[in-house]
Structures are given as structure tokens and as C-alpha cells.
Amino acid sequence: MSFEITWGSSTSSGYSSQESEDSDSELEQFFTARTFFFLKAKRNTDEQIDWGKQELTVSEIQQKVKEYNAQINSNLYMVLDRDGTYTGFIKVQFKLARPVSIPPPQKPSVTHEGGPQEDDTKRRTSFYLPRDTAKHLHISSHTRAREVIEALLNKFTVVDNPAKFALFERSERQNQVYLRKLPDEECPLHLRLCAGPSEKVLSLVLKENETGEVNWDAFSLPELCNFLRILQREEEEHVRQIIKRYAVARDKMKTAMASVTTPG
CATH class of the missing domain: 3.10.20.90 (Phosphatidylinositol 3-kinase Catalytic Subunit; Chain A, domain 1)
Known part of the structure; x- marks a missing residue:
């Protein structure tokens, strides 16, 4: 694992871009984690040092x-x-x-018409x-x-x-x-x-x-709003991936059905 930290433009807006393969990996990790939760009680905890x-x-x-x-x-x-x-x-x-x-970046403190600072x-x-x-x-x-x-x-x-x-x-x-x-x-x-x-x-x-x-009370209002935007984007991405998978499966089934020859 690399020690060099790289900052891409995709992270500056508060989101990290993910390719379709990453989304598939996320789904797999989700189900793996959920399965792990139910199987955890069956493991021999004495194995852990x-x-x-x-x-x-x-x-x-x-x-x-x-x-x-x-x-x-x-x-x-x-x-x-x-x-x-x-x-x-x-x-x-x-x-x-x-x-x-x-x-935020350090800037000279400026008040507007004697009002409080931001x-x-x-x-x-x-x-x-x-x-x-x-x-x-x-x-x-x-x-x-x-x-x-x-x-x-x-x-x-x-x-x-x-x-x-x-x-x-x-x-x-x-x-x-x-x-x-x-x-x-x-x-x-x-x-x-x-x-x-x-x-x-x-x-x-x-x-x-x-x-x-x-x-949630430990988070500020801007953080909570940003979380909602991120969750919405993640939800939309998962929906797109699911629709894509079903479309691919449907096309494969149609292709398989077309290639089947009827007897006689």
C-alpha cells in the first residue's frame, strides 16, 4: 500500500468519484459485511491473539x-x-x-457594515x-x-x-x-x-x-447537509448499478432464448 497521499480533483467537491467496478465492489463488501455479522458468533474467538x-x-x-x-x-x-x-x-x-x-483557507477577517463575522x-x-x-x-x-x-x-x-x-x-x-x-x-x-x-x-x-x-447532534448543520447530498448520490449510483445488472441479465436471457431451436 502506497504511503504517498494524492489529492485529486474528485475529492475537492466533497465527493469521491467511483467507477462501476468500485460500485460492484462496494455492493459485494456490503453483503460480505452483513454475512460476517451473522456468522461472527459462530467463530472461535480464541483464535484471535x-x-x-x-x-x-x-x-x-x-x-x-x-x-x-x-x-x-x-x-x-x-x-x-x-x-x-x-x-x-x-x-x-x-x-x-x-x-x-x-x-477554510485563512483570509483576513472582514466584517460587513459592522455586522458579525461569518x-x-x-x-x-x-x-x-x-x-x-x-x-x-x-x-x-x-x-x-x-x-x-x-x-x-x-x-x-x-x-x-x-x-x-x-x-x-x-x-x-x-x-x-x-x-x-x-x-x-x-x-x-x-x-x-x-x-x-x-x-x-x-x-x-x-x-x-x-x-x-x-x-447526529455532534455534527454541524453544513456537515449534515453534505451527508444528505452524499447519501443521495450514493443511492442514485446503487440504483443505476442494479438497473444495469438487470438489463444485462435480461439481454443474456433473450439471447439464450433466441438461440434455442424448437424440436421438430
Whole structure:
């Protein structure tokens, strides 16, 4: 996954353009996610490794840091301090389903005929971050998940409330993908050290903080209006894709019926 972040014109209006193949993928992901919800209870949760519960002595940390640095093919090493703390890099992938907001361009404050200044919250720009967006952060073993989220938002000048987001641990085992939401006080660099540098064994993902019902009161009026426009566009796109699929299936059936020869 590329670390370079590209900003196309399609994101400047608050929407991200999607080709038909992307829409098909979205539909497949939707049904896969729904199926996963019903099958989740049947899985053996003991298969998931809880890296966060592994407590290490100073000598064990020293050995793991040495093993970790021997496995990476870059200069993103971990550095161990004398007191047993350590610093290093984590890579966080952005998997956001909703747009984020950034402040408007800085302009000289101008009042109109002595009236109040325009509220900056009404001029925020909302847009989707590209799906392949990722960011490296240099943190310590004491840096908490909540601090990582705040640092990521600051890097991209995102003005949304950090409470809207959560950091997740993602792992792949036996063709299954597991996601675990990190508590605010958990230390991501400790997870990275225990799991090793492999992204398949463990990767960190920033997602929306799904706590059940969405707290719509936490959003500003311009954000809510933008969400409605985005939902309408997504709905129209899904309808177009469904109509297209039925049209293709109907044409194939008509072609098959025309090619059938009647007996006698």
C-alpha cells in the first residue's frame, strides 16, 4: 500500500468519484459485511491473539526490539532506551466511510457594515480521504491510541471531533480478517513490537467510532447537509448499478432464448 497521499480533483467537491467496478465492489463488501455479522458468533474467538495483554520484561523488550529491527527492510527502526521504554514508527491506514472536514483557507477577517463575522464552521470543506491513504507516525511505547488519533487528525488538519474516530487492530489468519477496537489507553507501539513488522499479522486502521446509534447532534448543520447530498448520490449510483445488472441479465436471457431451436 502506497504511503504517498494524492489529492485529486474528485475529492475537492466533497465527493469521491467511483467507477462501476468500485460500485460492484462496494455492493459485494456490503453483503460480505452483513454475512460476517451473522456468522461472527459462530467463530472461535480464541483464535484471535490479544497482543495488548502481553506483558514484557526489560530483557524481553530488548530481545524483541532486536528481532524486530532484524526483520524490517527500511530505516524505520525501533530504539530502546535504558529505562525499558522504546520509540518507533507505526503505519496507520485510513478506512473512513464518511467525509472529514478541514478549516477554510485563512483570509483576513472582514466584517460587513459592522455586522458579525461569518462563522468558520459554516465554511468548512468536507471531503472523502482517498482509500489508500496511510501515514507513518513516530511515537513512544507510552503513546496511547487516543493520542495517535489526535496526531493523525492534526497531520491532515482535520477539525472533526477526535471522539468520532477509533483506532483498530486488523489481523489476518486462516483466510479470516479480525478487527479489534483499541481502548483509548492502549499503546499501539507495544502491539507493533509484540506482533512484529508484518502487516498481515497486524496492521493499524483508523475508522469511524461506531458505538451503536450515530450521535447526529455532534455534527454541524453544513456537515449534515453534505451527508444528505452524499447519501443521495450514493443511492442514485446503487440504483443505476442494479438497473444495469438487470438489463444485462435480461439481454443474456433473450439471447439464450433466441438461440434455442424448437424440436421438430
